[in-house]
Amino acid sequence: MAAFNVFEEMEREVGELPVNIIFAIEGEEELGSPHMHAFIDEYAEKLKQSTAVYFPMFFEAHDGSIRFFLGVRGVIESKIRCKGGNWGGPINQNLHSSYSGLVQSPIFKLIEALLSLKNDNTNEILVPGIMEDPNIIGPTQEDKEVIKELLINLDYEEIKQFLGVKKFREKDGKELAGEEAVLEWLFKPGLSINGIVGGYYGEGGMTIIPHEVHANLDIRLPPFQEVEYVKKCYQAHINKHYPMLDLQLGAGYEPAKISPSHPLIQATKSVYEECGKNPIFYPLLAGSAPFSMFQSILKLPFVFGGLCHGGRAHSPLEYAVIKSNDPHVGGILEFEKFFAQLFDEFAQKL
Numbered sequence: 001m002a003a004f005n006v007f008e009e010m011e012r013e014v015g016e017l018p019v020n021i022i023f024a025i026e027g028e029e030e031l032g033s034p035h036m037h038a039f040i041d042e043y044a045e046k047l048k049q050s051t052a053v054y055f056p057m058f059f060e061a062h063d064g065s066i067r068f069f070l071g072v073r074g075v076i077e078s079k080i081r082c083k084g085g086n087w088g089g090p091i092n093q094n095l096h097s098s099y100s101g102l103v104q105s106p107i108f109k110l111i112e113a114l115l116s117l118k119n120d121n122t123n124e125i126l127v128p129g130i131m132e133d134p135n136i137i138g139p140t141q142e143d144k145e146v147i148k149e150l151l152i153n154l155d156y157e158e159i160k161q162f163l164g165v166k167k168f169r170e171k172d173g174k175e176l177a178g179e180e181a182v183l184e185w186l187f188k189p190g191l192s193i194n195g196i197v198g199g200y201y202g203e204g205g206m207t208i209i210p211h212e213v214h215a216n217l218d219i220r221l222p223p224f225q226e227v228e229y230v231k232k233c234y235q236a237h238i239n240k241h242y243p244m245l246d247l248q249l250g251a252g253y254e255p256a257k258i259s260p261s262h263p264l265i266q267a268t269k270s271v272y273e274e275c276g277k278n279p280i281f282y283p284l285l286a287g288s289a290p291f292s293m294f295q296s297i298l299k300l301p302f303v304f305g306g307l308c309h310g311g312r313a314h315s316p317l318e319y320a321v322i323k324s325n326d327p328h329v330g331g332i333l334e335f336e337k338f339f340a341q342l343f344d345e346f347a348q349k350l
Helices: 002-014 036-042 106-115 141-153 156-163 178-186 227-241 263-274 291-297 332-349
Strands: 053-056 067-069 074-083 190-198 212-221 245-253 280-282 302-305
Touching (some): 002 332, 053 291, 106 245, 141 178, 141 280, 227 245
Parallel strands (some): 053 302
Antiparallel strands (some): 074 212
């Protein structure tokens, strides 16, 4: 809405926008953008008229610093279901737990399967072919230069406080820090269990063996792992070792990156500086967005970000600041001013 406010005001004040805008609006990014590919295919000729893709976001940190991300990791949404069947376990209904000496549990089988996917203590994916994938590239020399500058400004204690955690992972008995922390964070294949549902969890107890249990996961891809390759590896692993499980590999998209020297990035950096900000470059955002589809299919460069502080992404308490009490931190109005200046800069430079 902040972006639309800018377009409306610019048309009112100057009569027309300094650049032509093609809108691509979706509400499924959190699901892995399952329909974005079909959308791009259908409207490819119109979208190819574009020079670049801009994704407006609130990327001002709580202290007013600007995080300028040069890419995103890929992602695949997935679900695993385990039901009783020929392998064992109750088939049609929950079973009294007194029979556990005779009957296997779908919950334990699911837990066994999940533990076979990743060693969470070492952050290593155990599925054959994933860590050995020759398509994984990075960090490149350009990435290393960005990381070197990033580490000058990165305060890990402040990050922990912001995230609400007491400690990062350990490696070789030491808490992650420095360049090694960035590499583990951004450049390794990842997997998260988003939730497990099954059986009884309520007041009091219920002595049962559930007949069905589900888990939701997301799989993260570093540059430049391919979605189909990763899906085949996970599916082959489950088929071989856990054929009683139903693995559903949903939508997803590849990682995407852009060089810090690209004119689009330099134009955006100039606008940040005009707004009194010195952006801190990151080689990648640890999260994901469907920029790869615009980059690989339409051959369009992309940039994302903006002023204004926001946080708690993907939670019920996600927020953006309307007006900050701290003069160093921007709100919605600052984002709108940045947005207007950015399109004026694009019109001149691109």
